[in-house]
Amino acid sequence: MTSQTxxxxxxxxxxRLLFARxxxxxxxxxxxxxxxxxxxxxxxxAGRSNVGKSSLINAxxxxxxxxxxxxxxxxxxxxxxxxxxxENLRIVDMPGYGYAKAPEDKVRQWTRLIHQYLTGRAxxxxxxxxxxxxxxxKDNDLTVMNELDLSAVSYQVVLTKADKLLARELEKVVAAxxxxxxxxxxxxxxxxxxxxxxxTGLKDLRTEIAMLLxx
Ligand code: GDP
Numbered sequence: 001m002t003s004q005t006x007x008x009x010x011x012x013x014x015x016r017l018l019f020a021r022x023x024x025x026x027x028x029x030x031x032x033x034x035x036x037x038x039x040x041x042x043x044x045x046a047g048r049s050n051v052g053k054s055s056l057i058n059a060x061x062x063x064x065x066x067x068x069x070x071x072x073x074x075x076x077x078x079x080x081x082x083x084x085x086x087e088n089l090r091i092v093d094m095p096g097y098g099y100a101k102a103p104e105d106k107v108r109q110w111t112r113l114i115h116q117y118l119t120g121r122a123x124x125x126x127x128x129x130x131x132x133x134x135x136x137x138k139d140n141d142l143t144v145m146n147e148l149d150l151s152a153v154s155y156q157v158v159l160t161k162a163d164k165l166l167a168r169e170l171e172k173v174v175a176a177x178x179x180x181x182x183x184x185x186x187x188x189x190x191x192x193x194x195x196x197x198x199x200t201g202l203k204d205l206r207t208e209i210a211m212l213l214x215x
Pocket of ligand 1 (some may be wrong): 032047048049050051052053054056068096160161162163164194195196197198
């Protein structure tokens with residue numbers, strides 16, 4: 001099982017170059033008003049706490065300390081903004097959702113921020129919805145996808161931690177995820193399989209992002 005698609009070699013190279021230069025942390029935003037002006041293409045990464053979002057952003061950008069990797073789920077409570085120094089691209093790292101032990105008012109606050117961001121940001125081109133490869137889509141992943149479908153915000157599912165599964169387990173989770181997105185209007189049909197630990201799927205993800213910038 002592989003996530004490989006027949007990408008144009010020029011786009012693969014474009015994706016590599018896009019992430020060859022450093023991304024820098026700009027700021028963390030707890031309110032919409034703190035966000036930078038809508039002056040460049042944005043992509044956002046969303047997912048349950050502990051899905052491997054920080055690890056994936058770090059691996060994608062080739063920087064170990066860009067996004068905080070933490071074993072304390074729910075620690076990242078802001079929209080964290082990273083920008084390319086050479087390209088017209090901004091990455092928005094969204095607060096992880098579904099952390100059971102988080103206080104209710106905090107959860108309400110993030111949910112509102114996430115909702116406002118996802119539905120009101122004209123420069124947001126795509127949301128990468130990260131789903132743990134070991135678990136497949138959970139209720140709160142489906143809730144986020146519902147919201148993105150309703151708001152007509154393009155999104156693509158990225159399965160994480162592929163190295164923790166056997167090939168036949170991966171096939172099962174890919175099939176379940178395909179079934180979960182089949183009738184969703186804003187979902188990209190191609191699911192990207194990744195492992196930050198092994199570097200799997202990073203090329204695909206970079207290529208998909210490069211294609212977004214070109215389109
Ligand atoms: P976040 O809360 O979504 O930002 O998740 P983190 O990136 O902090 O990762 C949560 C845990 O999963 C950490 O212990 C990571 O080391 C681990 N992890 C993340 N990505 C991978 C991966 O690709 N493979 C494996 N085996 N572990 C991973």
